[in-house]
Amino acid sequence: MKYLYALLITLVALSAWAQKTPTKTDAKIKVTEILKDPEAAPPKLFLNCQNVNCFEDYVRTQLSFFDFVRDRQLCDIEILTTQQTTGASGSEYTLTLLGQNRHQGLLDTLRFTTRQTDTDAMTRQRFVQALRLGLVRFMTRTSFMQQVLVTFPKRKAQPDDKPLKDPWHFWVFIVSANVSANGESNHKYLALNEDVKVNRVTLASKFNLDTYYNTTRNRYNVNGQTIDVKNIEFGLSALYVRSLSEHWSVGGFYKGYHSIYQNMAFSQSVSPALEYNLFPNSEVTRRQFRWIYQLGVRSLSYLDSTVYNKTAETLPFQQLTGVFALTEPWGSVNASIAGYQFLHDLSKNQLTFQTTVSWRLLEGLMLQLTGAVSLINNQLSLAKEVGDPNQFLLGGRQLPTRFTYSSSVGLSYTFGSINNAAVNPRFTNVDF
Template sequence: MRDRKDADVHVLVTTERNSSGGEDFLIEYIGLGRFQGQTRALRQASAGTDTSDERRRGFARTFGLGLVPFLFGSQTLERLHLAYDVPIEEQNVPPTSASAAQDPWNLWIYRAGLSVNLEGERANTGSGVRGNFSANRTTDVWKLSFGGNGDYNQDTFTLSDGRTINSLSRSWIVRTLGVRSLGSNHWAAAARASIGASSFENRDLAIRSAAGIEYSFFPYSESTRRSLFAQYTLGINKLVYDQVTVFDKLQEIVYDQNFQATLALRQPWGSTRVSVEGASYLHDLALHRMEVEGRLDVRLFRGFSLNVNGNASRVRDQLYLPKGAATDEEILLRLRRLQTGYRYALSVGFNYQFGSIFNNVVNPRFDGF
């Protein structure tokens, strides 16, 4: 339906990524009209190894079960049948002991990926390699992760006068993170470390370690519907540059601090997220960065929804910029980060649907035409 007020039951679905790489669905049933005041909620979890069909079937099963209480007292309930599918591993198998049922992986989830791409036409060719790996373990008290990724891309362009321009970019990073609950549903502490390099940001080597603390104004258990948290971190960085920087440095050790506050709401009327961040280097507070970003997706009236995304930042912390002006090729091909005092982006859109609320026919013919 185009408007939630036309329905007897409004189903609000929110999702969060879980530690296995899958998704946790929170399905909330909000009674309207003759069901006013009736609310229920169910959860459905998918694993990172589930196929899209398995996720769809699991979600549809849970979704349907949540609607059953709204059928009480109706003739439709008489046509409802209940069945239980015995898992294959439980069929004709005696109960297992507690020790046999223990997780041999001790809650660790591992992932690895590698992709290679090649493309070309008469005037240009390109190739690239991308790889990643990760190991994660999440409990109610601890969140541990270790991972990394790398990219290598090369392109060749042939100009109209026969000249060729080569574009090469590469980056890699390995990082680890440990987060611990501080015995409540509001406080957490974290420590992280990373090592990497980036040709785009003139970094031959960047080593960083940091520690921080976070306070959640709402309980973490409510994060699928609302969250408001504040973070503060302190870090130390060892930086080795490929070219001499605008500050006449080839390497340096610097300390930094970062503060971030984020509000996220997911409600029947829509969703919104607003984040404010500030960071600076401790040896010179004039070297800082401030950023605000937001997203709004709201239904204003029947069939009409508004979408707004934007961000703006004040940039004064580009320690890594190489001395000297960038060439035209570096600018056009985005081979290096350019000096700037600000960045911004804004997109605004709307969707409006009107017409029949009774047409729910599915006809997939010529969908891709």
């Protein structure tokens, strides 16, 4: 328990520090072109793309007027980029331009959205266009001001003020299916995955429905003996949440599923929920610290009798989840902690903590940490009969455990020339 307290204190301390981050304003002007002056020293840019595809090669070729550097400490303008999924399953990109050195103190934020059907070519064009918009504010405060050309669209003689019509009323439907197979002389693998999603997302409310069917089959031939392991999972999950304010939300969850691996004929649960975000939800692309409390009931029906001599049961439960995310020029932190507890027996519980940290320690030196740990005391569905040991060895059935964990640590150091605007694709993607 003392470790849990330490984790909570750490998250609270990070969130308190994050509140010092100033809020940026949006820029709304259109730029068509920035001309290059070969005699002048252009501003140095640093693309800070944390888990976001910034199309760096394309950006460098389209904005060749600027010098791109490899470390944020060496730049005049840092472009911090974040990405969030929209209600239409597209993406909202947020570009925060942070001035340094000769542009110290200048800040600007721009946003643009893409559709799920947009190609990379379409997205990268909008990315460069938004970046050009943001750079104007910085360029007008330099000797390059006379070389910046700005144009605005012509106004129609009779402007159309009618709002855009949406015949779908914000509803989005996604249907997907995937079949994969591989094999060799003595091993064959086949997998089928089907998924249907229904979403409706507005600023006032959100509804998500996800149904899935997954089946995998592994067949081995060992010393003339055929071993066949098959696993089937299908289920449905849904949530609805309504915004009460910038900080409070209320709603509920439903989940139902079948899993041979978990000895589950069918499990379903329903739970009302309440959420509080320490930061305003409008700042979610930069920082969030959310707590979600659920109180509900879960019905469980098992394929085989369990180690507790149960074939079915219905139990009340509660769950508390904390989510912390912070994106800053020095890096990013994503962490979550979740406690799940059956109320009929408080000893039947599970505690899970996971985090990812990306930290620029100093010029050229990057530290990356990922970790997850679960303390498990609620495996109610474990089958009493062991059955075929091959099912366990080949991943067809769940094994008893008191914990799970995973972790990784990485360091990278880059040094040398600070200018890296050149793009050269020759001999790329060659396996040798």
